[in-house]
Amino acid sequence: MDGADRIGRTDGTAGSRSTTGADGIGDARRALGGFLRARRARVAPERAGLAAGRRRRVHGLRREELAQLAGISVDYYVRLEQGRATQPSAEVLDALAGALGLGAAERHHLTTLAAARRGPAPEVRVGPLLQRMLDAMAGLPAFATDHRLDVVAWNRLGAELIGGLDVPGLRDRNNARYLFLDPASRTVHPDWHERAVEAVGQLQVAAGRWPDDAPLATLVTELASRSEEFRQIWVTGEVLVCGAGRKRLRHPSAGLLTLDYETLHVPAAPGETGLVVHVFSAADGSAEAAALARLAADGAADGPH
CATH class of the missing domain: 1.10.260.40 (lambda repressor-like DNA-binding domains)
Known part of the structure; x- marks a missing residue:
């Protein structure tokens, strides 16, 4: 991975x-x-x-x-x-x-x-500064997730890239549930198995850190009961923390895109868990960079999200 x-x-x-x-x-x-x-x-x-x-x-x-x-x-x-x-x-x-x-x-x-049990994980807070930062990166797809893989903030291009997050009801805003329970995720993510292993690995890390987080335990149990693929990856897959690399995503109009990505960790305020910001980009002059520019221009023409 x-x-x-x-x-x-x-x-x-x-x-x-x-x-x-x-x-x-x-x-x-x-x-x-x-x-x-x-x-x-x-x-x-x-x-x-x-x-x-x-x-x-x-x-x-x-x-x-x-x-x-x-x-x-x-x-x-x-x-x-x-x-x-x-x-x-x-x-x-x-x-x-x-x-x-x-x-x-x-x-x-x-x-x-x-380690000793530390009680349930505190809920995250998406501050206005984080949202302004995401919106300012209009030409770079970006979104933020919490430890349960809930997508809690995004910019327009980020929402567009990962399956139409801006459209109410189109896709689940939990990335793990989306991957394992929505067949559309396999179109968006041509390397679906790698993305699935990453998601499970991140949930395993979160479960180790927050063993008393009831919503996280409920999510894991739900996915294990509804997806045999989730179970198989959970019991045999790597425990992973993702950093940077390249990923392939398929967009309805832009087609198959191979993009660089970086994950940025937002420090937690006292009493809060941190967020992870996922940012995608493409090399200057590449076909992917041109495709992202077109998508950004189309989004700007549609107005604010």
Whole structure:
């Protein structure tokens, strides 16, 4: 995925229809265990100095092998995976991260999952300055999302680019719900699977940070119950934080556009969560730049949104 910081995988069985349980869907207490199981499954025994063996029946490390490498008891590690042990010490987390070979971003996610619960996430506030900033970028498609992937602010070109956001009732203003429940999203996003994995990855990060956010849990459970594709990505997909790169989008009149994108994090005011602003652009002189200019001119002719 372009611009994505990969920080792990969840664990579970894609064929299961339950929306709660060991895969962590709808049950934040199991998120840490799911992350540990998934990372354990991805460590080749040979990398840990262990013999793989022809009769080995598990992928990656066994529980007892990881516990031994981390210097903790097998019983305690099993309780961590099962969600029966909470808030492990910094020393235990550091030992597990080392045994699993986690990078800096993966360690951060592990620490977040193990942190004390912080209550529901506060609601975001879209201030007039943010909206003025978006409107001032009239030639660049831009929109802002919160941690639940609700699109909470946009400019005209941004709304036009991602499926007609300005038209009441045309598309869901939650990007994850739009991707998984609206067939039109597959036309707008020709690389639909990549966009879907990104969306799930961002929701996984948000669920780790805000485990007691009831609307977020409701969204995840709804998508898991209504979309088998969502379930399969949730239980096997990467946990991602998107940054910058290139994306392809298809517009009804401009056709297929390959655009550069950047994500900008708006600092949160006290008591509020931050927003992520997504900005798209094209190189000067490119066909995509000309297409964006035409769309911007058409939007200006239609008047303010």
